[in-house]
Amino acid sequence: MEHAASRGSFSGRLGFILAAAGSAVGLGNLWRFPYLAEQYGGGIFLLTYIVLVITFGVALMITEIAIGRRTGKSCIDAFLDLGEKYKVVGWLIAIIPLIIVPYYCVIGGWVTKYFVEYMSGMGSTLAGGSFYESFTSVSLPGLFDNPVIWFVIYAILSVSVVAFGVQKGVERMSKVLLPGLLILLVGICLYTLTLDGISDGLQYYLVPDFNQFSMKTVLGALGQLFYSLSLAMGIMITYGSYMRKNVDIEKSAYTICLMDSCVAFLCGLMIVPAVVVFIGPGLTDGFGLMFETMPLVFETMPAGHAIGAIFFLLAMFAAWTSSISLSETAVSIFRDRWGWRRSIACIVCLVLILALGMLSCLGFGPLSNIQPFGMSFLGFFDFITNSVLMPIAAIITCIIIGYFVKPKFVIDEVESSGKFRIKHAYVYLVKFICPVLMVIILVAGLLDYFGIYTI
Numbered sequence: 261m262e263h264a265a266s267r268g269s270f271s272g273r274l275g276f277i278l279a280a281a282g283s284a285v286g287l288g289n290l291w292r293f294p295y296l297a298e299q300y301g302g303g304i305f306l307l308t309y310i311v312l313v314i315t316f317g318v319a320l321m322i323t324e325i326a327i328g329r330r331t332g333k334s335c336i337d338a339f340l341d342l343g344e345k346y347k348v349v350g351w352l353i354a355i356i357p358l359i360i361v362p363y364y365c366v367i368g369g370w371v372t373k374y375f376v377e378y379m380s381g382m383g384s385t386l387a388g389g390s391f392y393e394s395f396t397s398v399s400l401p402g403l404f405d406n407p408v409i410w411f412v413i414y415a416i417l418s419v420s421v422v423a424f425g426v427q428k429g430v431e432r433m434s435k436v437l438l439p440g441l442l443i444l445l446v447g448i449c450l451y452t453l454t455l456d457g458i459s460d461g462l463q464y465y466l467v468p469d470f471n472q473f474s475m476k477t478v479l480g481a482l483g484q485l486f487y488s489l490s491l492a493m494g495i496m497i498t499y500g501s502y503m504r505k506n507v508d509i510e511k512s513a514y515t516i517c518l519m520d521s522c523v524a525f526l527c528g529l530m531i532v533p534a535v536v537v538f539i540g541p542g543l544t545d546g547f548g549l550m551f552e553t554m555p556l557v558f559e560t561m562p563a564g565h566a567i568g569a570i571f572f573l574l575a576m577f578a579a580w581t582s583s584i585s586l587s588e589t590a591v592s593i594f595r596d597r598w599g600w601r602r603s604i605a606c607i608v609c610l611v612l613i614l615a616l617g618m619l620s621c622l623g624f625g626p627l628s629n630i631q632p633f634g635m636s637f638l639g640f641f642d643f644i645t646n647s648v649l650m651p652i653a654a655i656i657t658c659i660i661i662g663y664f665v666k667p668k669f670v671i672d673e674v675e676s677s678g679k680f681r682i683k684h685a686y687v688y689l690v691k692f693i694c695p696v697l698m699v700i701i702l703v704a705g706l707l708d709y710f711g712i713y714t715i
């Protein structure tokens with residue numbers, strides 16, 4: 261993303277879709293989706309997620325892209341264009357990436373560490389007992405066994421790419437590496453499906469058990485949808501502003517939602533059934549799911565260590581493109597709003613990432629006795645953004661478009677470049693279904709979460 265004054269554009273539909281998919285596919289799919297699916301009852305979470313993507317996901321994706329393309333501006337200015345009084349909404353949405361990127365870098369650091377371990381032939385250590393727990397609780401003695409080091413390296417790498425404005429190069433590489441990731445995912449899935457006893461795990465992941473359904477499941481799935489599709493944080497508005505006027509918005513939205521959900525499904529298929537075989541359901545802390553299960557899978561696999569190295573390399577890239585796009589968003593806010601030089605904005609951004617991220621990084625070890633709302637710092641930042649701020653941002657966006665600016669604003673933009681096949685459904689979704697259901701999900705989910713009221 262570039263400064264508004266030198267706004268470029270994507271080369272066409274494929275260019276737009278690849279860039280948006282590059283932002284969408286990341287740790288959300290690899291790390292977050294499988295652990296939520298495992299925690300919230302497997303099949304029932306998967307079903308809830310799919311229903312939400314088809315309805316809310318598609319509607320919001322179309323809305324955000326259309327706002328971006330019609331105004332030609334990024335988040336805060338786009339809302340300002342909709343009306344002076346909506347500026348504060350733009351701000352609320354713009355703050356979300358600033359909270360996400362620090363803890364994203366912490367997990368990115370873990371992925372980098374795992375890659376390096378596999379490269380240096382230490383794959384078996386990762387599979388042994390409680391490596392993940394000792395590593396994240398900062399209790400291993402070596403300097404390079406300290407998660408802080410990896411977090412700092414990863415954060416500096418991400419912000420430097422933004423600082424030197426070379427993300428084009430990284431994005432180009434990711435266009436080769438993302439398909440590579442997809443092929444590897446399918447390969448690993450095929451392998452895990454041959455493991456002894458996998459059928460129980462498969463059943464858990466694929467067959468919905470309606471007894472496990474609660475409002476928490478829906479809130480979890482809703483938050484995941486925003487996170488994974490990069491919605492409700494201004495990113496798709498900015499991407500829309502770079503989209504050419506002749507590209508079909510509706511079709512692009514379907515394609516992005518479909519691609520991202522397929523990747524998430526495969527990641528779940530690779531990890532969730534295997535957890536049941538190797539660890540047993542419900543026995544991990546969630547965040548560690550990918551980091552505990554995958555080494556065990558690689559340990560049993562022929563040439564497992566080499567495949568482990570490739571897997572974590574590709575995961576690192578998927579995460580990297582996403583954290584670059586998150587940091588770029590943060591940096592462009594400073595630049596657009598206050599006219600800061602890129603270098604200053606990057607330094608401020610890095611300091612912010614290091615300060616906030618450090619809390620998340622140390623939250624499983626030295627700071628584990630501080631538990632905001634009974635969660636670890638990482639859990640807290642993740643919860644406050646995905647389960648609280650993003651649903652609120654999405655509700656407000658629907659209300660502004662549905663009642664004040666009017667759906668015609670979006671419809672005209674979509675129709676300027678193609679037929680809007682679900683126009684009527686869209687109006688209902690944005691005016692009634694999305695805002696009403698999201699308010700119910702948010703309130704009920706929060707009450708359920710804190711044990712105030714169980715449905």
Ligand code: PHE
Pocket residue numbers: 283284285286287288289487488489490491493495582583585586
């Ligand atoms: N969607 C990304 C993921 O699934 C996270 C992300 C959000 C990246 C917003 C960029 C912007 O990992």
